[in-house]
Amino acid sequence: DIQMTQSPSSLSASVGDRVTITCRASQYIGTYLNWYQQKPGKAPKLLLYASSSLQSGVPSRFSGSGSGTDFTLTISTLQPEDFATYYCQQFYSTPRTFGGGTKVEI
Amino acid sequence: EVQMVESGGGLVQPGGSLRLSCAASGFTFADYWMHWVRQVPGKGLVWVARINSDETSRHYADFVKGRFTISRDNAKSTLSLHMNSLRDEDTAVYYCVRDWIGGFDIWGQGTKVTVSS
Numbered sequence: 001d002i003q004m005t006q007s008p009s010s011l012s013a014s015v016g017d018r019v020t021i022t023c024r025a026s027q028y029i030g031t032y033l034n035w036y037q038q039k040p041g042k043a044p045k046l047l048l049y050a051s052s053s054l055q056s057g058v059p060s061r062f063s064g065s066g067s068g069t070d071f072t073l074t075i076s077t078l079q080p081e082d083f084a085t086y087y088c089q090q091f092y093s094t095p096r097t098f099g100g101g102t103k104v105e106i
Numbered sequence: 107e108v109q110m111v112e113s114g115g116g117l118v119q120p121g122g123s124l125r126l127s128c129a130a131s132g133f134t135f136a137d138y139w140m141h142w143v144r145q146v147p148g149k150g151l152v153w154v155a156r157i158n159s160d161e162t163s164r165h166y167a168d169f170v171k172g173r174f175t176i177s178r179d180n181a182k183s184t185l186s187l188h189m190n191s192l193r194d195e196d197t198a199v200y201y202c203v204r205d206w207i208g209g210f211d212i213w214g215q216g217t218k219v220t221v222s223s
Binding site for chain 1: 141206
């Protein structure tokens with residue numbers, strides 16, 4: 001199985017900050033990497049697919065990059081509604097493993 | 107509106123069985139692969155199982171293999187997860203999820219399963 005490692009596991013930030021979350025795969029996954037946002041008590045929401053493609057309706061302040069084993073999610077200007085937990089997920093192979101999550105807090 | 111609604115969760119004793127259902131609407135269910143993902147409250151997301159569009163291919167996480175069965179009824183736009191030999195560690199919220207070119211783009215609201223004596 002491919003292991004996905006996110007860092008940091010949590011971070012404190014302020015509105016307006018630039019935030020970067022990293023995700024590392026235990027083996028090559030090309031750009032078969034998605035990012036999700038989850039708020040408390042809610043189902044996750046797909047933000048980016050295939051490493052850098054923005055899902056419809058997702059604000060452009062979210063961006064993703066990377067290929068191979070190292071990936072990043074960047075929020076250019078943090079908004080109040082962005083405080084949530086973020087997960088990466090690989091879809092290079094089954095099982096479709098998730099990272100452990102990064103909680104973005106005030 | 108595109109949506110999926112899970113049902114069937116509840117309290118069950120260890121060793122017991124439960125069947126989760128997911129009703130899809132607003133899209134052509136038969137065109138999509140489908141998955142189940144679970145989450146222990148306060149913990150991360152864990153992929154459980156996947157079924158392809160015509161039920162010819164199924165995959166399971168090792169920790170449910172031989173105990174859980176994923177199935178679908180394309181005529182009724184429903185996805186199911188039959189869970190047998192349930193363990194304490196199967197306690198979680200279970201989500202049905204639509205697979206769109208590898209991304210999980212539509213999620214149900216989740217149904218809670220509690221395994222406890």
